Amino acid sequence: QKEVEQNSGPLSVPEGAIASLNCTYSDRGSQSFFWYRQYSGKSPELIMFIYSNGDKEDGRFTAQLNKASQYVSLLIRDSQPSDSATYLCAVREGRRALTFGSGTRLQVQP
Amino acid sequence: SQTIHQWPATLVQPVGSPLSLECTVEGTSNPNLYWYRQAAGRGLQLLFYSVGIGQISSEVPQNLSASRPQDRQFILSSKKLLLSDSGFYLCAWSVIANSYNEQFFGPGTRLTVL
Numbered sequence: 001q002k003e004v005e006q007n008s009g010p011l012s013v014p015e016g017a018i019a020s021l022n023c024t025y026s027d028r029g030s031q032s033f034f035w036y037r038q039y040s041g042k043s044p045e046l047i048m049f050i051y052s053n054g055d056k057e058d059g060r061f062t063a064q065l066n067k068a069s070q071y072v073s074l075l076i077r078d079s080q081p082s083d084s085a086t087y088l089c090a091v092r093e094g095r096r097a098l099t100f101g102s103g104t105r106l107q108v109q110p
Numbered sequence: 111s112q113t114i115h116q117w118p119a120t121l122v123q124p125v126g127s128p129l130s131l132e133c134t135v136e137g138t139s140n141p142n143l144y145w146y147r148q149a150a151g152r153g154l155q156l157l158f159y160s161v162g163i164g165q166i167s168s169e170v171p172q173n174l175s176a177s178r179p180q181d182r183q184f185i186l187s188s189k190k191l192l193l194s195d196s197g198f199y200l201c202a203w204s205v206i207a208n209s210y211n212e213q214f215f216g217p218g219t220r221l222t223v224l
Contacts, residue, residue, distance in 0.1 A: 034212065043200055043215040044154070088154070090213075097144055097169075098213055102153035 003027075006089050006101035014109050019076040021104050023089030026070070030091040033065055033072045034098065038086045048074060079108045112137035114216040116201050122222045129174075129188040131219050133201030136182065141203040143184040144213070145176055148198040160184060196223045 003026040013019045021035075032051050036044035050056045050063040050072065062075040072091075076083055086105045090098040113136045123129060135141055145157040156169045158176035166176050173192060177185045184201055198220050204213040 036215075041220075043198075043218045046212050046214060049212055097142075097156050097159045099156075100146075100154040 004089055004091055004099050004101035006087075006104045008102060009105040010107045011104055012107045012109060013079050015079060015081060017079050019079045019083065019106055019108070021074040021076070021087050021089075021106065023072045023074075023101055024070055025072070025089075025091045025099075027091065027093055027099075028067075028070065029093045030070075031094065032092045033063070034090040034092070035061075035063060035072075035074045036088040036090060036100075037083075038088055038103065040085075044088055076106075079106075081108045081110050084108045112203070112214070114201060114203055114214060116199075116216040116219050118219060119217065120220045120222075122224060123191050124224055125193055126190045129186070129191050129195070129221070131186040131199055131201075131221075133184040133186075133216055134182055135203045138182070138203070138205065140181060141205060142213075143178065144202040144204075145184065145186050146200040146202065146215075148200060150197070154200065158186070191223045193223050196221055 005024045035048040037047050038044045048061050048063040050065045053065050053067050056063045060077045064073045084107050086103040088103045089101040092098050115134050142161055144159045146154045147157055148154050158168055160166050160178045163178055174188050198218050200218045201216040202213050
């Protein structure tokens with residue numbers, strides 16, 4: 001059973017701080033990794049993807065991947081109240097459909 | 111640009127009634143298509159995926175079925191709904207090329223079975 005684990009939260013950070021969201025996965029064959037943001041009552045929105053070990057930056061977001069440790073994280077710098085949402089980690093092995101974690105709820109306090 | 115549509119947006123159905131949810135994609139050809147369900151406060155559960163017309167793979171045995179009558183149309187059906195079928199149903203698409211293509215979601219259908 002392929003699994004993707006996330007702390008359900010809520011993770012509470014003050015406005016302007018760095019939010020760190022973590023995800024571990026069980027399948028060593030996983031090749032691509034995705035972060036989605038889901039606002040309450042809405043569908044998931046893709047915000048970042050990463051394929052290679054190391055860091056990938058896009059604006060205020062940085063995805064970090066460590067395949068040896070089977071660990072992927074998302075950093076959000078200068079967190080804003082509008083970043084308050086549930087963040088879903090997803091992994092894919094080959095051409096299979098994505099396997100999702102249950103998500104971490106982030107609360108950014110003004 | 112690509113767009114994915116789902117309808118209806120919300121649906122309230124009695125137990126034992128049939129179900130038909132539709133998903134269409136615009137702006138791309140021969141996409142991979144997926145149906146997911148998200149129960150309240152839970153993660154996304156993959157129900158079906160399709161790599162082409164008439165090609166459906168089921169991930170979870172249940173009283174739901176899926177069909178792909180056209181390249182960019184994906185339909186989720188049930189003959190008799192159960193209370194446990196309530197949830198947020200999401201259709202998604204990705205390009206058939208390799209494992210590195212992103213998957214994009216439609217707006218979803220919120221189904222309540224009473």
